[in-house]
């Protein structure tokens with residue numbers, strides 16, 4: 069297996085008495101999307117700045133490697149492997165989109181012809197060819213973000229840090245950006261994404277880490293995180309009262325709704341649990357007309373993990389997923 073794109077162990081950062089990152093571990097396999105989620109001020113931007121060599125970690129941190137290079141001893145090699153698109157865009161509004169791109173090509177020491185070729189290709193890819201000769205200050209928010217990512221790609225980075233890439237964008241531009249991020253990964257790029265939108269992490273990330281109080285409170289896929297908090301259940305709906313009665317006698321732990329002919333069984337929604345329920349129904353010779361798995365959504369998880377109180381016993385009404 070190849071080296072992880074990012075392997076940070078015991079990452080620490082304090083400002084005076086304030087501990088912002090209290091020894092967090094981040095492991096991102098190459099070619100995947102990792103999302104760091106956390107409330108405002110949790111330390112997401114600090115983590116991005118450290119991993120992209122903009123600020124130093126505390127010396128007490130464990131080994132930190134990005135792109136296979138040690139962050140402390142070989143920051144130049146890390147810089148050559150990464151691209152960063154931050155909350156403060158690198159786009160210069162006074163010059164055209166094309167000129168911004170050519171400037172990046174110069175900064176990356178691309179020969180002139182090569183710079184022009186890459187610029188034309190990226191402007192085309194990000195649907196900016198028509199606007200290429202206009203000053204970037206005339207671009208919409210979505211166009212500026214696309215130009216910003218295009219500029220990051222001029223250096224052909226293997227790892228890209230996107231710090232809140234869709235904040236302030238309208239839904240259509242946000243979806244375009246999601247598509248761009250997915251395509252980056254298809255091309256083999258690793259994406260480290262911070263976002264304040266849970267839906268964004270849910271849509272894009274292979275792995276999500278929830279950062280709170282300087283520590284990672286939980287990490288996993290969106291589905292794994294959703295299973296961490298209570299509220300999941302399987303609902304079975306019947307049209308035949310006799311089938312319903314048989315099932316209710318078989319699944320005695322279920323909550324009954326005799327009017328609606330539905331049974332609700334607490335479950336984490338895993339394949340194993342579903343199979344067990346279906347096997348028990350089979351053994352009793354009965355069959356449900358509809359089976360629905362209800363899982364808490366990522367909002368429920370986020371609030372449960374980042375609130376100061378413990379996980380609520382009654383989370384908000386879970387979203388439904390008919391399977």
Ligand SMILES: Nc1ncnc2c1ncn2[C@@H]1O[C@H](COP(=O)(O)OP(=O)(O)OP(=O)(O)O)[C@@H](O)[C@H]1O
Nearest residue numbers: 083086088106107108109110111112113114115264
């Ligand atoms: N240079 C600094 N000196 C002192 N404190 C700092 C400095 N930079 C950041 N902080 C503090 O570190 C904490 C984390 O900030 P950071 O910007 O990393 O959070 P964030 O999770 O990115 O938040 P947001 O979503 O609001 O951007 C905040 O409390 C912030 O005030």
